[in-house]
Amino acid sequence: MTATARDALTVEYIAGLAPVIPVVVIDDLDDAVPLARALVRGGLPAIEVTLRTQPALAAIERIAAEVEGAVVGAGTITTTGQIADALAAGARFLVSPGATPTLLDGLQDSGVPFLPGTATPSDLVALIERGITHAKLFPAEVVGGVKALKAFSGPFPQLRFCPTGGINAANAPDYLALPNVACVGGSWMVSRDLERVENAAREALGLK
Numbered sequence: 261m262t263a264t265a266r267d268a269l270t271v272e273y274i275a276g277l278a279p280v281i282p283v284v285v286i287d288d289l290d291d292a293v294p295l296a297r298a299l300v301r302g303g304l305p306a307i308e309v310t311l312r313t314q315p316a317l318a319a320i321e322r323i324a325a326e327v328e329g330a331v332v333g334a335g336t337i338t339t340t341g342q343i344a345d346a347l348a349a350g351a352r353f354l355v356s357p358g359a360t361p362t363l364l365d366g367l368q369d370s371g372v373p374f375l376p377g378t379a380t381p382s383d384l385v386a387l388i389e390r391g392i393t394h395a396k397l398f399p400a401e402v403v404g405g406v407k408a409l410k411a412f413s414g415p416f417p418q419l420r421f422c423p424t425g426g427i428n429a430a431n432a433p434d435y436l437a438l439p440n441v442a443c444v445g446g447s448w449m450v451s452r453d454l455e456r457v458e459n460a461a462r463e464a465l466g467l468k
């Protein structure tokens with residue numbers, strides 16, 4: 261299935277595009293399109309651009325406009341104002357490091373798929389109260405990682421996770437083997453060497 265720019269996407273679709281969502285920090289706007297192309301060539305089309313840097317929104321706009329096959333999202337969403345900015349730039353999905361009721365309201369109103377950041381059982385209950393089915397676990401390796409996700413599968417069988425934070429090619433398979441993990445997020449395959457990016461992306465595809 262190929263998504264065109266006007267399709268309404270689901271979170272299942274975003275999380276199912278590849279085993280890994282690359283997390284990209286753009287310092288130089290000119291890096292955005294070549295980097296996204298290398299990731300798409302390597303087989304990782306869902307790309308999260310973090311809103312941590314000044315060129316991030318422009319990078320999302322360029323990737324959305326110029327990189328065929330990419331499904332670009334915005335990460336590091338911590339305010340509802342950023343949601344509007346990200347959507348205006350062309351973000352197709354949203355990722356946050358944490359979630360408050362205000363932020364969850366904004367994410368639910370956005371009309372695009374989102375992965376709200378969670379770390380605790382109470383965070384997860386707050387999602388269930390709203391009918392949200394997918395969560396980011398962040399920072400995954402710090403807040404219990406694979407053990408936490410195994411423990412969450414008991415009381416929260418309806419939730420699927422995209423753990424992010426401290427994940428790499430070595431530990432990703434342990435996460436991806438869990439039934440409640442839809443995909444993982446991480447920056448490990450991203451560097452300025454585009455050939456390496458493409459190869460690392462291709463390797464990431466084989467992790468599941």
Ligand SMILES: O=C(O)C(=O)C[C@H](O)[C@H](O)COP(=O)(O)O
Pocket residue numbers: 283310312335336337355356357398424425426427445446447448
């Ligand atoms: O800024 C955000 O909202 C984030 O999503 C943080 C990212 O999850 C991590 O920076 C990625 O983690 P690493 O793979 O350990 O680099």
